[in-house]
Amino acid sequence: MQLRAAQPEDALGVAHVHVRSWQAAYRGLLPAEYLDRLRPQDWASRYDFGSPDDCKPQTILATGKGSIHGFVTTMPSRDSDLPEHGELCALYVDPTQWGRGIGLALITAARARLLEQGFRNALLWILAGNVRGDRFYQLDHWAPDGQRRTDTVWGITVDELRYQRSLGTPPTPPGR
Helix, strand or coil: CEEEECCHHHHHHHHHHHHHHHHHHCECCECHHHHHHCCHHHHHCCCCCCCCCCCCCEEEEEEECCEEEEEEEEEECCCCCCCCCEEEEEEEECHHHCCCCHHHHHHHHHHHHHHHCCCCEEEEEEECCCHHHHHHHHHCCCEEEEEEEEEEECCEEEEEEEEEEECCCCCCCCCC
């Protein structure tokens, strides 16, 4: 497995992982008819990969044998009450690759990226009832902070819970 930055030409491959992940992880949490209608081709045009702007979402891919196995997206916080936090916007692994350490590699890379950007703390939003995701994030020392929201994500209204964690101390730039 290799980790690398997503490029514009990766959009359809990422969309395939994204859709398959939603269909597997959110079955029973979102309407089946909605999940069954998801098409990677519809999602691929929504991604904006390759921007050098650190204020825009940045995506890291986990690849192997010519295919994308998972991805993680980070950016500065969009939450007005936590403006100094980094945000983990998305982390998805193809269901055929679950249990192989890809999620751990991606979340570790995401935390490192946010630290490099100078963030000491991070937040994420998780779909309410996502037991697998809750277990994964809590093992990585994320904790619910009591905030809930109802949001529209990819065309569907979802209930989400916010988690936070400390990232540690950002590295000191050379020469300081």
